[in-house]
Amino acid sequence: MRVGKVLMVLALGLFMVLAAFNNVLTWGGAFSADGAVAMTIGMQETGQHPNLMWRAIDSPIIVALGAIGIILVEIAAGVLALWGALNMWKARADSAADFHASKEKGLLGLSVMAVLYLLGFQAVAGEWFMVWQTPAPTILAAFINLAMALLVMLWVNTKDD
Numbered sequence: 011m012r013v014g015k016v017l018m019v020l021a022l023g024l025f026m027v028l029a030a031f032n033n034v035l036t037w038g039g040a041f042s043a044d045g046a047v048a049m050t051i052g053m054q055e056t057g058q059h060p061n062l063m064w065r066a067i068d069s070p071i072i073v074a075l076g077a078i079g080i081i082l083v084e085i086a087a088g089v090l091a092l093w094g095a096l097n098m099w100k101a102r103a104d105s106a107a108d109f110h111a112s113k114e115k116g117l118l119g120l121s122v123m124a125v126l127y128l129l130g131f132q133a134v135a136g137e138w139f140m141v142w143q144t145p146a147p148t149i150l151a152a153f154i155n156l157a158m159a160l161l162v163m164l165w166v167n168t169k170d171d
Contacts, residue, residue, distance in 0.1 A: 026119070046146075106171055
């Protein structure tokens with residue numbers, strides 16, 4: 011089971027690094043003035059309720075900072091998870107206590123991933139900027155990513171004999 015845990019942490023680390031890489035490559039699309047971040051914080055596809063629209067932000071600087079923040083958190087989560095997977099791989103034949111201790115960086119990376127999708131996408135984008143009202147499947151995708159992180163964290167954090 012140790013190798014399976016290593017592979018799951020490795021997979022999610024790779025997932026997050028690829029997410030950051032793809033976001034950098036598509037900067038002119040998703041993160042442009044009319045891209046996903048701008049549409050989200052500008053509340054462009056929401057119900058446009060007058061009591062909520064004061065939250066909308068249309069500053070290109072804030073859009074860029076939001077996009078850069080997402081990418082940096084994705085990189086941090088990915089690198090920590092990959093680092094943790096390497097530590098776990100090196101400790102796979104060690105004692106249960108040593109293997110359990112080797113999980114620290116991987117679990118931290120998965121925690122960062124979970125926080126990104128729960129706080130960043132579900133709470134901030136979903137509720138503050140009302141993305142749940144849009145036709146885009148952003149909230150569902152964020153929930154799937156959150157669930158992957160949490161399920162792997164739960165399994166990886168179990169004790170090993």
